[in-house]
Amino acid sequence: MKVTFITTGGTIDKVYFDAKGGFQIGESELPRMLEESHVTVKWEVLELMKKDSLDLTDEDRDLLLETVEGLDTSRIVITHGTDTMVRSALHLQGVPDKTIVFTGSLSPARFRASDAVFNVGAALTASQCMPPGVWICMNGRIFPAADVQKNVDENRFERSPRE
Amino acid sequence: MKVTFITTGGTIDKVYFDAKGGFQIGESELPRMLEESHVTVKWEVLELMKKDSLDLTDEDRDLLLETVEGLDTSRIVITHGTDTMVRSALHLQGVPDKTIVFTGSLSPARFRASDAVFNVGAALTASQCMPPGVWICMNGRIFPAADVQKNVDENRFERSPRE
Amino acid sequence: MKVTFITTGGTIDKVYFDAKGGFQIGESELPRMLEESHVTVKWEVLELMKKDSLDLTDEDRDLLLETVEGLDTSRIVITHGTDTMVRSALHLQGVPDKTIVFTGSLSPARFRASDAVFNVGAALTASQCMPPGVWICMNGRIFPAADVQKNVDENRFERSPRE
Amino acid sequence: MKVTFITTGGTIDKVYFDAKGGFQIGESELPRMLEESHVTVKWEVLELMKKDSLDLTDEDRDLLLETVEGLDTSRIVITHGTDTMVRSALHLQGVPDKTIVFTGSLSPARFRASDAVFNVGAALTASQCMPPGVWICMNGRIFPAADVQKNVDENRFERSPRE
Numbered sequence: 336m337k338v339t340f341i342t343t344g345g346t347i348d349k350v351y352f353d354a355k356g357g358f359q360i361g362e363s364e365l366p367r368m369l370e371e372s373h374v375t376v377k378w379e380v381l382e383l384m385k386k387d388s389l390d391l392t393d394e395d396r397d398l399l400l401e402t403v404e405g406l407d408t409s410r411i412v413i414t415h416g417t418d419t420m421v422r423s424a425l426h427l428q429g430v431p432d433k434t435i436v437f438t439g440s441l442s443p444a445r446f447r448a449s450d451a452v453f454n455v456g457a458a459l460t461a462s463q464c465m466p467p468g469v470w471i472c473m474n475g476r477i478f479p480a481a482d483v484q485k486n487v488d489e490n491r492f493e494r495s496p497r498e
Numbered sequence: 499m500k501v502t503f504i505t506t507g508g509t510i511d512k513v514y515f516d517a518k519g520g521f522q523i524g525e526s527e528l529p530r531m532l533e534e535s536h537v538t539v540k541w542e543v544l545e546l547m548k549k550d551s552l553d554l555t556d557e558d559r560d561l562l563l564e565t566v567e568g569l570d571t572s573r574i575v576i577t578h579g580t581d582t583m584v585r586s587a588l589h590l591q592g593v594p595d596k597t598i599v600f601t602g603s604l605s606p607a608r609f610r611a612s613d614a615v616f617n618v619g620a621a622l623t624a625s626q627c628m629p630p631g632v633w634i635c636m637n638g639r640i641f642p643a644a645d646v647q648k649n650v651d652e653n654r655f656e657r658s659p660r661e
Numbered sequence: 662m663k664v665t666f667i668t669t670g671g672t673i674d675k676v677y678f679d680a681k682g683g684f685q686i687g688e689s690e691l692p693r694m695l696e697e698s699h700v701t702v703k704w705e706v707l708e709l710m711k712k713d714s715l716d717l718t719d720e721d722r723d724l725l726l727e728t729v730e731g732l733d734t735s736r737i738v739i740t741h742g743t744d745t746m747v748r749s750a751l752h753l754q755g756v757p758d759k760t761i762v763f764t765g766s767l768s769p770a771r772f773r774a775s776d777a778v779f780n781v782g783a784a785l786t787a788s789q790c791m792p793p794g795v796w797i798c799m800n801g802r803i804f805p806a807a808d809v810q811k812n813v814d815e816n817r818f819e820r821s822p823r824e
Numbered sequence: 825m826k827v828t829f830i831t832t833g834g835t836i837d838k839v840y841f842d843a844k845g846g847f848q849i850g851e852s853e854l855p856r857m858l859e860e861s862h863v864t865v866k867w868e869v870l871e872l873m874k875k876d877s878l879d880l881t882d883e884d885r886d887l888l889l890e891t892v893e894g895l896d897t898s899r900i901v902i903t904h905g906t907d908t909m910v911r912s913a914l915h916l917q918g919v920p921d922k923t924i925v926f927t928g929s930l931s932p933a934r935f936r937a938s939d940a941v942f943n944v945g946a947a948l949t950a951s952q953c954m955p956p957g958v959w960i961c962m963n964g965r966i967f968p969a970a971d972v973q974k975n976v977d978e979n980r981f982e983r984s985p986r987e
Contacts (some may be wrong), residue, residue, distance in 0.1 A: 336898055336921030336956055372616035373604055374638035375654055377921070409825055409898065428808065429820060432825030432866075441536055447610070453535035456619030459638050464627035464790075466803045466952040467825050468820075475537035475622050477792045479805030481821065482754065491538055494755060494794075495807065499735055499758030499793055540758070572662055572735065591971065592983060595662030595703070627953075629789040629966045630662055631983075640955045642968030644984065645917065657918060657957075658970065698942035699930055700964035701980055767862055773936070779861035782945030785964050790953035801863035801948050817864055 337377040338462055339408045340365050343399065343423070344386040345416030347451045349443040360385035364444035365414060368452050376459065379408075388416025388423070388439075396426040403430055410462040411435045412455070417473070417485055417492075424469050424480035436462045437480070438472045441490060500540040501625055502571045503528050506562065506586070507549040508579025510614045512606040523548035527607035528577060531615050539622065542571075551579025551586070551602075559589040566593055573625040574598045575618070580648055580655075583634060587643035590632050599625045600643070601635045604653055663703040664788055665734045666691050669725065669749075670712040671742025673777045675769040686711035690770035691740060694778050702785065705734075714742025714749070714765075722752040729756055736788040737761045738781070743811055743818075746797060750806035753795050762788045763806070764798045767816055826866040827951055828897045829854050832888065832912070833875040834905030836940045838932040849874035853933035854903060857941050865948065868897075877905025877912070877928075885915040892919055899951040900924045901944070906962070906974055906981075913958050913969035925951045926969070927961045930979055 342348060342363040350361035365380050383402055384395060403411060409432060415423055417439045424437050438458035444451030458472040469480035473492040482495050505511065505526040513524035528543050546565060547558060566574060572595060578586055580602045587600050601621035607614030621635040632643035636655040649656050668674060668689040676687035691706050709728060710721060729737060735758060741749055743765045750763050764784035770777030784798040795806035799818040812819050831837060831852040839850035854869050872891060873884060892900060898921060904912055906928045913926050927947035933940035947961040958969035962981040975982050 368616065369638070371611045372613040372638065373636075373654055375656070376638045448534045450535040452615045453531065453537075453619035456616035456638070457623040460620040460623040460635065460640065461627065463640065463955040464624065464953065468805065468808070472623065473536075475532070475535065475539045475619070477623065477626065479794065479807055481805055482794070482807035491536055493538070626792040627790065631968065631971070642957065642970055644968055644971035645957070694942065695964070697937045698939040698964065699962075699980055700942075701982070702964045774860045776861040778941045779857065779863075779945035782942035782964070783949040786946040786949040786961070786966065787953065789966065790950065798949065799862075801858070801861065801865045801945070803949065803952065817862055819864070 336410060337379060337408050338410045338412060338459060339406055340378060340380045341399070341402060341411065341413045342380065342382045343384040343388070343391070343413060343415045345388050345414060345439045346442065347414050347440040347444050348385065350445055360387065363414070364451065365455065368444065368455050372452070372456065374459065386416070388419040391419055391423065396423055399423060400427055400430070403427060403433065403435060406433070409433045409467075412458045412462050413437045414455070415439050417441065420471060421480065421483055421485060424471055427469050428480060430469070432467050434462050434465050434467050435469045436465070436472050437470070499573060500542060500571050501573045501575060501622060502569055503541060503543045504562070504565060504574065504576045505543065505545045506547045506551070506554070506576060506578045508551050508577060508602045509605065510577050510603040510607050511548065513608055523550065526577070527614065528618065531607065531618050535615070535619065537622065549579070551582040554582055554586065559586055562586060563590055563593070566590060566596065566598060569596070572596045575621045575625050576600045577618070578602045580604060580636070584643065584646055584648060587632050587634055591643060593632070595630050597625055597628050597630050598632045599628070599635050600633070662736060663705060663734050664736045664738060664785060665732055666704060666706045667725070667728060667737065667739045668706065668708045669710045669714070669717070669739060669741045671714050671740060671765045672768065673740050673766040673770050674711065676771055686713065689740070690777065691781065694770065694781050698778070698782065700785065712742070714745040717745055717749065722749055725749060726753055726756070729753060729759065729761060732759070735759045738784045738788050739763045740781070741765050743767060743799070747806065747809055747811060750795050750797055754806060756795070758793050760788055760791050760793050761795045762791070762798050763796070825899060826868060826897050827899045827901060827948060828895055829867060829869045830888070830891060830900065830902045831869065831871045832873040832877070832880070832902060832904045834877050834903060834928045835931065836903050836929040836933050837874065839934055847932070849876065852903070853940065854944065857933065857944050861941070861945065863948065875905070877908040880908055880912065885912055888912060889916055889919070892916060892922065892924060898922045901947045901951050902926045903944070904928050906930060909960060910969065910972055910974060913960055916958050917969060919958070921956050923951055923954050923956050924958045925954070925961050926959070
């Protein structure tokens with residue numbers, strides 16, 4: 336069992352780059368995180384995109400889908416910006432036979448105080464414990480992609496409201 | 499569902515305290531970690547002990563057992579020093595109907611580079627995904643308490659050698 | 662940990678009752694199944710309704726919701742007719758902190774060849790392995806309630822089509 | 825994801841074959857069970873042995889190990905007699921990166937009242953929900969191979985006694 340990590344950008348990989356307070360997506364922090372956490376599960380990291388998730392296009396999501404479908408691994412963690420994470424997760428619904436876990440962070444991994452490392456630990460664990468399907472791991476919870484939304488005001492993920 | 503965290507000490511909560519390079523166990527970093535990670539699962543932290551795990555006695559382990567048995571929650575994460583984590587985990591074998599997950603870290607949570615936050619994220623996730631029993635979450639893996647050992651030379655946890 | 666089974670009726674509990682080929686919902690077969698399967702997990706069975714799932718009303722679903730919310734157990738298996746299983750499952754979305762697993766069968770448990778016992782074994786297992794949320798266990802799979810539909814033509818459950 | 829079932833014999837596949845009350849291991853009932861249960865997970869059945877588990881030799885267990893190691897699937901269910909199930913499960917400890925679930929039954933699957941189908945439903949579910957490792961699914965529970973024993977007097981599986 337090898338776990339494949341795919342990075343798409345998002346806050347988790349943001350770096351502060353100038354005096355004007357701008358941010359850009361840097362090299363992924365994932366390999367560092369996995370090494371510092373002494374992960375002994377076999378893993379690989381595919382740095383697929385470096386985008387703010389608000390800038391992801393339909394073509395980007397199709398590329399992500401093709402990439403996932405083309406993997407010979409069945410456990411996949413995808414780091415992604417939180418703003419459109421649900422949309423991308425829904426785009427991967429229907430991929431058979433793979434456990435796909437999206438995560439990201441509300442603060443950059445390069446910040447001293449960040450949820451990034453916690454979320455990656457959670458997502459790697461979920462990728463080993465959850466059945467095939469598409470999941471979002473945020474806020475210490477595991478959500479089915481079809482039943483989660485970002486509450487922008489509260490800056491957290493939560494289950495969809497009851498119908 | 500509320501997750502109960504019990505802290506016993508160990509490297510995860512160590513603080514550097516003097517010029518001679520000594521360490522001692524400080525206030526638990528757990529509440530800070532859970533808050534910074536924006537955990538929305540209900541949780542409580544019981545700071546039970548502040549010991550290097552090599553100093554834990556049989557009485558300490560009995561106290562841990564009694565504490566766990568007395569909880570009305572069924573999902574429990576225990577932070578613990580790594581040196582005798584397996585021994586304490588085995589001491590809790592047989593507690594019925596609770597999912598008990600031990601974790602800790604190889605570097606103090608107060609260090610900039612540490613596996614502490616990652617491991618807590620993993621353990622909280624495992625406490626929600628694993629059936630009743632006693633588990634150890636380290637190195638990105640989930641081990642049954644009865645089938646894990648610390649490889650001191652390699653400074654990692656691994657399954658027991660095949661019989 | 663005690664698992665609460667709630668029965669609502671459905672094919673799983675149907676009995677053949679007259680020469681004209683009629684069926685009605687009988688006493689639940691669940692206690693017999695759990696005993697014959699030598700289940701040692703603590704369990705209780707609440708026989709809540711005996712209805713064909715096409716006859717379930719909004720009031721019935723509200724009663725089911727209230728019943729679940731009132732339980733002090735956190736692992737729940739609900740047997741239910743397949744025709745409106747998804748609708749009832751969605752009605753329970755949002756119940757916090759409980760792992761709720763719906764199952765049922767395509768053939769009555771009283772038939773020699775039936776998927777009933779298999780499905781109950783699967784659902785009891787899922788109730789121990791899945792995180793809080795609402796799930797449907799049918800056809801050897803575990804579906805999130807928000808991402809499953811009954812394919813009536815094929816007489817099976819499957820994930821919702823990709824958007 | 826395809827689940828590979830391996831049959832080794834045991835009570836689950838016993839058939840009554842003569843007036844003197846003898847039993848022998850027949851063709852595996854597994855394919856019939858999976859079909860009658862309308863399983864839509866992809867599966868294959870390897871009928872490896874037809875032995876009472878008391879008759880399994882070290883060579884048989886080595887063959888089982890080689891077979892498992894040679895599979896390109898990572899989710900495996902093994903049907904096995906209960907008397908030496910734990911021993912065979914321990915023999916497979918250390919196989920990396922596969923979720924291996926043993927099950928069997930206390931009564932033959934060909935009996936009207938049997939735990940066989942229930943156990944197969946449970947094992948197939950566990951093979952999708954449990955992380956890599958070796959597990960035993962009996963009595964509605966999931967045990968780590970390293971922490972289970974058959975209680976012969978009570979005719980059930982249970983966790984090992986606390987140390």
